[in-house]
Amino acid sequence: MVTDQAKAEIEEYMGQVPSWLDHLSEPAADHSWGVVRDLELGETALPNREKALVAVGAAAAMNCPYCIHFHEEEARLEGVDEEGLGEAVNVAANVRYFSTVLHGSEVDMADFEAETGEIVDYIEQQQAAAAGDD
Template identity: 40%
Template sequence: MTTTARARTEVEAEIKETLGLVPSFFTTIPEDTLDHEWQLFQRMEFGETRIPNKYKELLMLAVHAETRCRYCTLFHTEAAKLFGATDEEIQEAVHLAKYTVGWSVYLNGMREPEDRFADELAQIGAHLSA
């Protein structure tokens, strides 16, 4: 079953009603995908999902601190604040990204055998669970 996408004018009217303006990055999305992209944006940014919005924004901020996307880093920092994140929580999210990426660089650079790593992790999990 397929659904017909709404016209650009209708989608942009909804975007403006929600955000107060139509950000330029939405104006360049092709008309045949705009409705889909807007619906996805609304769900991920404002919708209730399994992860509370503040934590989604902190997670996305951490990801984009690593991808070095200045646009996304700014967006998700401000969105996290809108959902109640403190400056300290933002700092911690970015620090956690730095921390976990550092381990990734080290383990991959040292070519740690994945099967040994998985076996040791299972042993650590069993020990911590006991």
């Protein structure tokens, strides 16, 4: 159960204390809120809009209807339209698809990392050349 201090913070952020928070075990309750507060709602290296889109993609990949609903609403609050939400879900699906192919095919990780490095080098060279054209 969340402490009274954490409940006050949650209510300040959200206007209420969601009932599902009562399902958090005592040792983790306040800590769990702290992670949400500091990582998802706080000022971090990623803008809140990007964090919301990451959350939508992760929720979709996990097939969690609760998380999908919450994070889609969060993303809408950050100005993401339906097209953007759909794209976030499609990107997550694409990552999951290729992850399944890579794992199922048992692609060698060292080879994969080496090829990825070569791809990054090539793209960086193309970007540098394009910037030199300006």
